[in-house]
Amino acid sequence: MIANNDFTAFKTFHSEQLHMGFLLLFVFIMGTSISLSLSSMLRRGCSKWKLLGKILWRSLLLFLIGVIIVNPNYCLGPLSWENLRIPGVLQRLSCTYFVVAVLELLFAKPVPDNSTLEIPCPALRDILPYWPQWLFMMALETVWLCLTFLLNVPGCPNGYLGPGGIGDFGNYPNCTGGAAAYIDHVLLGEKHIYQHPSSNVLYQTTVAFDPEGILGTINSVIMAFLGLQAGKILLFYKDQHRQIMLRFCIWSVVMGVISAVLTECSKDEGFIPVNKNLWSISYVTTLSSFGFVLLLLIYYLVDVKKVWxxxxxxxxxxxxxxxxxxxxxxxxxxxxxxxxxxxxxxxxxxxxxxxxxxxxxxxxxxxxxxxxxxxx
Incomplete structure (x- = not known):
């Protein structure tokens, strides 16, 4: 195991867990909807410049609404920059949407209803034409891995994923969140991130930590991109029920295998343990596996059997x-x-x-x- 993972032990039943579960599902489905909506608008003749303007405006509005929501003291007076929390759920959705939508817009082409693209391997026509997107995502994930496990965080061991405080026998009291928290503190400032994380109570920490911080947003983008892939499957294999369900099943298995390798099939151990507070890549692949299974079941019930x-x-x-x-x-x-x-x-x-x-x-x-x- 690369680092202690006590940070995954936030097992009390509270609203943060519900928010994180909602956020993850929303991120995956958001990626799916991006693929479907952009293809539909391009088919209707919308210009890419006009679509880019819509993406920018939507991302900005979503971010601003998020800032207002996570700073409830606005009811008592004007927002104060001194202690304004910047990250949040809608802010992360905003950044994720912007990156994935712009990346898709760069390479997207209108997909006709009876898509028959001429490519060397027709079975991969939803993947091969978009190889630049995959390269970008792999580069992005490489950045996350390097920052998470190689960044020198003062007073903390490299690759630390723990909660700090009394966790790890109290050896790293000020290392809550490792590189993720350090990056937020440097780029945003301590006063502009979440001041009351779960670790305050569970591990008696005194360091601010934001579960919707900058570093975790990278894996949020990866999550949305996997949802985008689900949308491409629906587009390129429209009305081919067997092909769609087969691909959903394959993607679910692939994501599950990656998670099994990263976690060594353990609950909170392995090379990269499942960590919802830090949005580890194993957390993303695990929930993506369930996401594809969920889409498979819904597609089967709604589109194939038409019983729901x-x-x-x-x-x-x-x-x-x-x-x-x-x-x-x-x-x-x-x-x-x-x-x-x-x-x-x-x-x-x-x-x-x-x-x-x-x-x-x-x-x-x-x-x-x-x-x-x-x-x-």
Whole structure:
């Protein structure tokens, strides 16, 4: 194992885990939608310059909305630059969307409904024409690996992935997050990142750490790109149900094998352990494997067997940003949250979250029926 991985041990059931799970699924599906939407708009004759303008504007709006949401004191007065938190969920989505969408726009071509590209290996027509994209992604991942495991972080061992504080027998109290935290501190400043990470309570750390920091965004881009590949499969093999499901299955297995190698089939050990707070590459490949399986099941039920329309999850998808912003603003208010008798009870947390989720699904249904959609 390259480094101690106590940082993966944030196992208490709290909102951060829910946010990270949501973010990962959203990132993967966002990549899929980028492929489908850009191909559709190019087919309708939209110029790439016009699309680039839309991408820039959407990314900027998403980033600004995210900054406002993660700095709730704006209700008490103007935002103060002195302690303004810069990273956040929507900010990461914004940067991820921008990189993946621009990269796709550079090489994208309108894919006709009956795509029959003439390439040496027709079975790889969703991959080979886009080899520059794959080279870029491999270079990006190389940057993440080098920064994570080779960057000299003062007072910390190279490749440290632990929580600092009392973790690792208290040997590295100020090394929370290793290179990821160090980069955020240098580029953004300590006052501009998350001040109350889970490690404060679990490991008694005193160092600020942001789970949506700069370094982890690299692997967020990788995640979205894998989702983009799923979209290409749907485009290039349209109505070829067997081919689509076969490729989803192959990609799931490939991602699973990579994860098994990186983690040595262990829970929190291996060469690069699964680490949700740092968005390690093994975390991305593991969840991507599940992402392809999920798409396979949904495609089979919705498009092949036609036994499910996608409801009720279809409705939140039509107003995803509005629902997320609403959740962030009202998550601590009744009826979405209330004082529990036992704050450590998983069943009470589960009931609370199920009720809150159901309420937001109902709200999204009402918005859908009234034809109210918030698009960015």
């Amino acid at each position: 329309s996608g409801s009720p999850f279809f409705f939140p998808g039509m107003n995803s940003i509005l629902i997320y912003v609403g959740h962030e603003i009202f998550e601590n208010y009744f009826p979405f949250k209330w004082k529990m008798q036992d704050a450590q009870s998983h069943s009470e947390h589960l009931a609370q979250n199920l009720i809150a989720t159901s309420l937001w699904v109902f709200i999204s249904y009402v918005l859908y029926r009234k034809r109210i959609f918030w698009k960015i």
